[in-house]
Amino acid sequence: MNAMWSLWKAELLRTVRDRRFFTLTLGMPIIFYFVFMNQVGTHARISGTFWNAYFMVSMAAFGVVGSSVNTLAVRLATERKSGWVRFLRTTPLSSAGYTLAKILTQLSLSFFIIFVVFFVAQFSAHVTMPPMRWFEIFLWLWIGSIPFAALGVFIGMAGNAAQVLGTLVYLVLSMLGGLWTPIQALPRALQEVAQWMPTYRFAQPAWELLAERPISWVSVAILLGYAGIFSGLAAWIERKGDAHQQE
Amino acid sequence: MKDVTKQFGQKTAVRDVTMKIAKGSAVALLGPNGAGKTTSIAMMLGLIRPTRGVVTLFGGDPLASEQHAHIGVMLQGVSVPDRLTVVETIQLFRGFYKKPLAIDRLLTAAGLEEDARVMANRLSGGKMRRLQFALALAGNPEVLFLDEPTVGMDVTARRHFWDELRRFIASGKTLLLTTHDLQEADLVADRVIVMNKGRIIADAAPESIKMQFAGRQISFVAGVHLDLQKLTKLPDVIEIKTAGRQVTIRTNNSDGLLRTLIMEQWEISDIQVTGGGLEEAFMRLTTETEGTFV
Numbered sequence: 001m002n003a004m005w006s007l008w009k010a011e012l013l014r015t016v017r018d019r020r021f022f023t024l025t026l027g028m029p030i031i032f033y034f035v036f037m038n039q040v041g042t043h044a045r046i047s048g049t050f051w052n053a054y055f056m057v058s059m060a061a062f063g064v065v066g067s068s069v070n071t072l073a074v075r076l077a078t079e080r081k082s083g084w085v086r087f088l089r090t091t092p093l094s095s096a097g098y099t100l101a102k103i104l105t106q107l108s109l110s111f112f113i114i115f116v117v118f119f120v121a122q123f124s125a126h127v128t129m130p131p132m133r134w135f136e137i138f139l140w141l142w143i144g145s146i147p148f149a150a151l152g153v154f155i156g157m158a159g160n161a162a163q164v165l166g167t168l169v170y171l172v173l174s175m176l177g178g179l180w181t182p183i184q185a186l187p188r189a190l191q192e193v194a195q196w197m198p199t200y201r202f203a204q205p206a207w208e209l210l211a212e213r214p215i216s217w218v219s220v221a222i223l224l225g226y227a228g229i230f231s232g233l234a235a236w237i238e239r240k241g242d243a244h245q246q247e
Numbered sequence: 248m249k250d251v252t253k254q255f256g257q258k259t260a261v262r263d264v265t266m267k268i269a270k271g272s273a274v275a276l277l278g279p280n281g282a283g284k285t286t287s288i289a290m291m292l293g294l295i296r297p298t299r300g301v302v303t304l305f306g307g308d309p310l311a312s313e314q315h316a317h318i319g320v321m322l323q324g325v326s327v328p329d330r331l332t333v334v335e336t337i338q339l340f341r342g343f344y345k346k347p348l349a350i351d352r353l354l355t356a357a358g359l360e361e362d363a364r365v366m367a368n369r370l371s372g373g374k375m376r377r378l379q380f381a382l383a384l385a386g387n388p389e390v391l392f393l394d395e396p397t398v399g400m401d402v403t404a405r406r407h408f409w410d411e412l413r414r415f416i417a418s419g420k421t422l423l424l425t426t427h428d429l430q431e432a433d434l435v436a437d438r439v440i441v442m443n444k445g446r447i448i449a450d451a452a453p454e455s456i457k458m459q460f461a462g463r464q465i466s467f468v469a470g471v472h473l474d475l476q477k478l479t480k481l482p483d484v485i486e487i488k489t490a491g492r493q494v495t496i497r498t499n500n501s502d503g504l505l506r507t508l509i510m511e512q513w514e515i516s517d518i519q520v521t522g523g524g525l526e527e528a529f530m531r532l533t534t535e536t537e538g539t540f541v
Contacts, residue, residue, distance in 0.1 A: 006342020014330040083325035090292050090320040091343045092386070094312035 003093040007101035012108060018071075025066040026113055029059035030120055032180070042125045046182060048211030053129065054182070056121035057210065060141050061203040062179045063113040066170050068106055068148035069155060073166035076102075076156025103149060110145040114138055129210070137206045140215070144202050147227035151198070154234040173199045198226040251300030253286050260286040261297075262445035270389075273422040275432030275453070278442035284425035285323060287442070288394050291423075292320060316344065319383035321393045327378065329368045333359055336367040337381050344386030356411050357381035358404065372399035380408065384415075391415065393424040397431060409434050429456070463501040464521045469494045470514030481507055 015021055033055060042052035079085050088098060118138065121127045155166050174180060176190065177199025183191050194200045201219040208215055253261040261283040268274050276284045289295045290302045293309030304314045327336050334350065341347035354360045357377040362370065370378060376399050383391055391412075397405050412435050416422055426432055432439050433453045441449035441456065449456060469475070469492050479487055483500035494515075498504045501520050508515060 003343040006339055009342075010328075010331060010335060010339040013335060014328060017330040079328065082328075083322060084328060086294060087320070087322055087325045089294055089312075090315055090318070090322070090392075091340065092312050092316045093343050097312075 001097075003091070004097040004101045004104075007093065007098065008104050008108075011101065011105040015071075015105070015109060021067070021071055021109075025071055026063060026116060028066070029063040029113075029117055032062070033059045033117070033121060034124065037125050047184065047207060048213065049207070050127075052121060052125035053127045053210050054207060056117060056125070056127055057137065057141070057203055057206040058179045058182075059121075060114045060117040061199065061206070062174050063117055064110045064141060064145045065148050065174060065179070065199060065202070067109045067113055068145055068152045069173070070152075070166040070170040071109075072102070072106060072149060072152030073155035073158075073162045076153060077159055077162030080156070081159060102153075103146070106145065106149040106152075107142065110142055114141050133209060137209050140206050140209065141202075144205070144223060147198060147223055147230060148202070150227055150230035150234060154230050154237070157234065157237050173197060176200075177203065179203060196222070198223060201226075248287065248291065248297075249301045251287075251290065251297045251302055253283075253290060253295065254298045259445055261290070263300075264442075264445070264447055266440060266447065266450070268421065268423055270421050271419050272438055273416045273436045274424075274438045274440060275436035276423065276425040276440050276442060277427065277429060277432050277456075278425075279427055281444075282442040283445040284442055285394055286445075288392055288423070288425060292318075292392060316386065317389040319386060319388035319391045321376075321379045321383045321391075321396050323394050323398070325379065326375065327367045329366070331367050332364050333367050333370070333378055334363045336378065337385060340382045340385040346387055347385050348387045353381040353384055356384055358407050373401055373404050376400055377404060377408070380411070388420070390421040390423070393422070395425055395427075397426075429453075432456075463499075464495050464497050465501055465504060465508075465518065466493065466495040466521065467508075467515040467518045468492050470516070473514045478513075 036055055037052060040051050040055075042050065044051040046054045085098075089095070093101075115138075118127075118134070151169070152166070155169060156162055158165050176193055177197035178186065178194050179199055183194040183200065186194065201222045204219045205215040248264055248266050251261055251264045252259065264283070264287060266287075276287065278284050286295070290297050291304055291309055293302075293304065293311070293314070296310070302309055305317070307314050331339065334354070337350060337353050341350065341353075354363055357380050359374065359377055359381065362374060367375075367378060376396065380393075380396065383393065397408060400408060412422065416435060422435065424432075424436070429439075436453055439449070439451060439453050439456045440447055469489075471492075475487065475489060475494070478484065478494070478496065481504060483498045483504045484496055485499060486497040488495045488497075496504065505518070505520065508518075
């Protein structure tokens with residue numbers, strides 16, 4: 001247990017020093033938020049709520065997906081390549097402890113990203129809603145980020161390709177999932193595609209909460225399905241990799 | 248390890264190896280690259296499973312992380328994560344163990360006191376190796392597994408490293424290290440296991456291994472009055488062979504012995520020094536030997 005916390009602490013310390021994390025993963029959603037608020041105007045109506053709140057959710061989701069899919073994948077790929085993971089396996093830190101530490105790190109980072117995006121939106125665009133609503137949306141985005149961590153783990157197994165693949169998946173999923181442009185503004189065909197994107201299913205329940213509608217269980221189910229697929233694939237490759245491991 | 252074989256696809260890295268490392272012993276696993284040393288260690292640590300045979304660590308399954316509480320490990324080809332300082336990296340490892348050594352003690356052991364605040368992944372190759380030594384010691388282990396520990400270290404660092412290792416052994420703890428350098432093995436080990444092509448080809452005390460592998464040869468034609476018995480009393484002489492008046496001495500210090508022979512005006516002529524250093528003799532042995540001898 002202590003071993004896990006020790007790793008968690010070190011991981012957070014590494015992130016705090018990671019300039020790339022602050023400029024890209026955290027910076028991009030915030031800059032996008034300012035740009036889109038200026039272009040569209042904060043009080044445009046959309047999907048039963050206001051643009052400033054709607055896009056706040058979009059950007060929080062965008063940031064969380066970036067940190068899980070992109071940052072985590074690249075970091076895992078580097079750790080595997082550098083022999084660090086192998087080295088850790090010789091310590092009393094169990095693989096469960098390692099995985100748990102990574103998940104906790106991701107949850108901590110997601111918490112931080114959502115908090116910052118919400119904070120910026122509240123102060124720059126005066127997003128208002130009852131405290132309970134803030135709490136619910138926050139909680140959903142936070143917990144709902146876990147499937148993307150699993151996707152990050154999966155992409156992290158791609159070795160040298162992880163960096164490119166991670167960035168690509170992160171941007172494409174965000175775009176197709178309607179995190180940049182609301183899907184109502186997308187062509188019909190892309191709207192159909194969006195329905196099946198984990199990113200859309202991640203943000204949609206939060207948008208529903210904004211509009212005071214109940215969470216759609218279809219979204220939760222689809223997201224859970226993706227979580228299963230991603231972690232299943234990762235576990236499968238891990239086992240396969242072990243059998244073929246050289247020296 | 249009992250009757251252990253490990254295959255990677257078509258290639259057999261370790262072939263029917265049986266060995267037992269007793270508590271409190273200091274064992275060097277010696278052999279050229281590709282002899283199966285690293286693979287053997289990886290199996291003892293539970294990093295890979297043997298294809299056949301049984302490997303136990305403290306009498307248990309090496310794969311179980313609980314078995315790793317009292318070991319310290321240095322592997323080859325590991326680099327530490329970025330954006331952590333030397334101290335933070337060591338602290339991270341200290342956090343993995345119940346009774347870690349004090350941070351100052353670890354920095355001293357690695358000789359990294361002055362680099363404590365340096366980003367760990369920016370260390371030079373030799374210092375990186377020393378940091379990994381500190382990480383291996385972090386949990387105050389009973390057993391150390393060191394895979395080619397001195398690669399990249401300079402002379403001073405090596406000396407410091409061997410001093411630390413001797414202190415470690417002196418406190419009654421167990422050491423297993425791999426090396427391709429017989430001289431290194433001789434520095435700390437009380438037992439040397441020589442591996443080649445996945446097999447154990449020798450297992451003995453370093454002195455007797457040295458007798459068999461080491462040294463250059465000095466050969467000369469002895470004068471008629473030369474007393475061969477006296478030759479054996481000279482320092483650094485390992486073995487003497489004679490063929491008529493042709494004498495061949497095996498030595499681990501050809502320069503010194505040669506100097507003695509000449510300064511003391513021994514009656515010799517046609518002097519020849521042959522054979523490379525330990526390395527060459529050892530290479531010759533490992534490429535030629537097929538059977539097992541002790």
